[in-house]
Amino acid sequence: MNADIPTGRLRRTLSSGRMAARIGGNQVRYLVKRPFLSGDAQDASRQERDAENARILFQGLSLLRGTALKAAQMLSFERELLPEAVQQELEKSYHQVPPINRALVRRMIVRGLGAPPEDLFDEFDTTAFAAASLGQVHKARSRKGKLLAVKVQYPDMRKTIDSDIRMLYGLVRPMPDYRLLKTALDEIREVLAAETDYMREAQNIRFFRDRLDMDRVIVPDTVPELSTDRILTMSFVEGQVLSQWLKTGPDRESRNRVAQTLNDIFIRGFYELNLIHADPNPGNFLVRENLDIGLLDFGCVRSVRPDFVDQYRALIRLGGSGKRDAYNTLLMDMKFLPGDLAPGVHKEMLSLFMEMGSWVNQLFRSEYFDFREHPDFMARGRQIGSRFQKLRRHLKELPPEFVFLDRTRYGLIRLYEKMGVKIRIRNRYECNDDI
Amino acid sequence: MKISRQQKRENRRKIIRSLVELVIAKDLKTATMREIAREAGLGDATIYNYFSTKDAIVYAYYEDRFDEVTETLKQIPDFHTFTFQEQLQTFFETKLDLLLGDREFLEKTFKTAFLTLSQDYARVKPSRQKFMAVIREIFDAAIEAGEIEDQVFLEISVQLFWEYYVGVILYWLKDDSDGFDATSILIDKSLDLAAASIRAGIGNKIFDMGVFLFKNHLLSRMDLVREQVDILHNIKRKFMDGADER
Numbered sequence: 001m002n003a004d005i006p007t008g009r010l011r012r013t014l015s016s017g018r019m020a021a022r023i024g025g026n027q028v029r030y031l032v033k034r035p036f037l038s039g040d041a042q043d044a045s046r047q048e049r050d051a052e053n054a055r056i057l058f059q060g061l062s063l064l065r066g067t068a069l070k071a072a073q074m075l076s077f078e079r080e081l082l083p084e085a086v087q088q089e090l091e092k093s094y095h096q097v098p099p100i101n102r103a104l105v106r107r108m109i110v111r112g113l114g115a116p117p118e119d120l121f122d123e124f125d126t127t128a129f130a131a132a133s134l135g136q137v138h139k140a141r142s143r144k145g146k147l148l149a150v151k152v153q154y155p156d157m158r159k160t161i162d163s164d165i166r167m168l169y170g171l172v173r174p175m176p177d178y179r180l181l182k183t184a185l186d187e188i189r190e191v192l193a194a195e196t197d198y199m200r201e202a203q204n205i206r207f208f209r210d211r212l213d214m215d216r217v218i219v220p221d222t223v224p225e226l227s228t229d230r231i232l233t234m235s236f237v238e239g240q241v242l243s244q245w246l247k248t249g250p251d252r253e254s255r256n257r258v259a260q261t262l263n264d265i266f267i268r269g270f271y272e273l274n275l276i277h278a279d280p281n282p283g284n285f286l287v288r289e290n291l292d293i294g295l296l297d298f299g300c301v302r303s304v305r306p307d308f309v310d311q312y313r314a315l316i317r318l319g320g321s322g323k324r325d326a327y328n329t330l331l332m333d334m335k336f337l338p339g340d341l342a343p344g345v346h347k348e349m350l351s352l353f354m355e356m357g358s359w360v361n362q363l364f365r366s367e368y369f370d371f372r373e374h375p376d377f378m379a380r381g382r383q384i385g386s387r388f389q390k391l392r393r394h395l396k397e398l399p400p401e402f403v404f405l406d407r408t409r410y411g412l413i414r415l416y417e418k419m420g421v422k423i424r425i426r427n428r429y430e431c432n433d434d435i
Numbered sequence: 436m437k438i439s440r441q442q443k444r445e446n447r448r449k450i451i452r453s454l455v456e457l458v459i460a461k462d463l464k465t466a467t468m469r470e471i472a473r474e475a476g477l478g479d480a481t482i483y484n485y486f487s488t489k490d491a492i493v494y495a496y497y498e499d500r501f502d503e504v505t506e507t508l509k510q511i512p513d514f515h516t517f518t519f520q521e522q523l524q525t526f527f528e529t530k531l532d533l534l535l536g537d538r539e540f541l542e543k544t545f546k547t548a549f550l551t552l553s554q555d556y557a558r559v560k561p562s563r564q565k566f567m568a569v570i571r572e573i574f575d576a577a578i579e580a581g582e583i584e585d586q587v588f589l590e591i592s593v594q595l596f597w598e599y600y601v602g603v604i605l606y607w608l609k610d611d612s613d614g615f616d617a618t619s620i621l622i623d624k625s626l627d628l629a630a631a632s633i634r635a636g637i638g639n640k641i642f643d644m645g646v647f648l649f650k651n652h653l654l655s656r657m658d659l660v661r662e663q664v665d666i667l668h669n670i671k672r673k674f675m676d677g678a679d680e681r
Contacts, residue, residue: 101518101520101521101524101623102513102517102518102521103517103520103521103522103523103524103525103528103623104524104528104619104623106511106528107524107525107528107619110528110532111614111615112614116510116511118511118512126513155614155619155623156612156613156616156617156619156620159612159613
């Protein structure tokens with residue numbers, strides 16, 4: 001039963017207004033306390049406040065669900081935007097969407113496909129087996145006996161997204177990083193709007209299926225005659241969701257193999273197809289018995305310009321080389337360094353970018369990178385990232401592709417670290433040696 | 436010439452259909468009984484064997500739709516496994532689906548037929564009774580399955596659902612969202628709320644509370660009253676006794 005999802009804009013605004021008031025209240029408490037605290041205590045207090053804000057934010061978001069949930073998931077990938085405490089809370093939100101009840105599912109099928117499920121399928125399980133972007137997935141069997149996964153969207157999703165996002169703008173206003181969060185929300189709004197179109201997702205699936213062509217990767221097949229812009233029917237892919245699979249305690253070799261496949265998918269998708277499966281949520285990958293990977297959820301697939309791919313490749317190759325001038329030219333070409341920066345700021349940013357590059361370059365230095373041997377790898381990156389945050393206002397226009405690329409790759413690397421794997425990150429596109 | 440029962444049913448159906456078409460094309464006021472009869476392929480007088488007024492045909496239309504809903508619900512293979520709320524919700528959604536093709540007819544007739552205080556209560560009654568029979572069955576099934584408690588106010592709840600039904604249809608007729616999603620969400624949320632309060636036995640609890648107040652306070656006040664009465668009696672007796680002594 002989908003208990004208490006507030007749908008009315010008023011109701012939603014009320015519940016988010018309450019959140020805003022509470023977050024604001026927390027800020028006040030922090031500000032009031034601050035003058036009397038020592039430096040260390042200030043840090044501790046800030047962390048405490050972050051955690052408290054995160055908890056409040058998450059409570060509010062989970063009450064809103066739908067759009068807000070998706071926005072929360074995406075925000076949780078914005079490493080520099082949200083403090084660690086906030087991210088931890090948000091990560092809990094994966095796969096916690098309440099089900100659309102059986103009556104409503106039935107109604108969505110009747111309206112979308114013109115007939116009730118029993119007329120269209122041999123079997124249709126009206127109870128969903130998984131949550132998906134902005135909807136949920138049902139298992140079914142076709143007239144020909146084939147197992148299917150039918151993704152059904154929440155009703156009236158498109159209309160609510162706009163009002164939800166508008167409300168989220170109001171919600172993050174009292175937060176200290178409002179300006180940055182707003183930029184992130186702009187992007188999220190666009191992505192969400194695109195994700196409501198299941199026709200587009202079906203196209204993405206077909207494209208991946210035709211072109212990805214990797215032995216150990218399964219991409220589902222779509223069933224166009226049973227799909228609309230709000231219902232997506234595809235072949236059912238057996239397997240365990242990655243996050244669950246990890247909980248079963250697989251051995252290191254299996255984990256290595258799975259992580260390696262995930263990385264290969266990313267590299268091949270980006271360099272060969274110029275596409276990014278930009279939602280490295282561990283719920284979007286299936287692990288099969290033989291450790292093959294099934295890909296799910298193609299709502300967030302982004303294409304990238306070939307010249308951006310070339311620039312990015314060059315950026316990775318330069319990482320750790322110490323070639324300051326070459327770095328400078330490339331960063332200016334890519335608009336990371338705007339031409340009108342004050343010399344001091346320019347210098348500081350260039351140094352920071354180079355530091356970031358050399359951090360990333362660690363991954364490529366040896367044949368295999370063992371995340372267990374570098375337990376502080378992500379922590380170091382976060383530390384560089386937090387220094388970026390102070391300079392971020394100087395970044396006027398980032399290449400739009402970069403945001404997705406960064407999020408995807410960062411998300412994957414964070415996943416590898418969590419899995420404690422040893423994999424080959426070196427590849428023929430980003431390193432000079434041929435493999 | 437005697438016509439078969441089946442033929443009769445068919446004629447009745449044709450008359451209703453022809454009224455619907457005429458109302459959609461023109462409106463109820465200007466459509467005449469004669470036009471309706473001709474459109475249905477019947478004699479000008481024959482129609483009166485079935486209905487005496489246009490209004491009667493309108494109400495017959497609404498009445499028949501309830502039979503269709505019941506038939507459609509029977510087709511759903513796992514309907515019996517649905518929860519109380521899911522069953523109610525499917526009932527309303529199915530109802531709307533069946534009415535969809537005649538939406539324009541409803542726009543022109545529903546409000547007058549069910550909302551204005553018509554003297555035709557007798558005509559609303561069959562529709563209302565059919566509706567309530569279905570709702571009562573859904574309630575009974577849920578009570579039998581132990582999903583909800585026995586309802587002290589079952590009849591009132593069932594009647595409230597009728598008012599709710601009229602409200603939902605009116606909302607739907609004004610709904611301009613894609614695929615009438617707004618109505619579906621309204622139904623989803625409101626039934627969720629209703630089912631939750633019924634499951635929680637709010638009605639029963641109010642009743643229990645009432646019983647408690649009545650027993651503990653009203654009845655104890657009764658004692659108080661009795662005391663007063665006794666005092667009066669005593670005074671009276673004393674007074675009377677005194678009078679005797681005189």
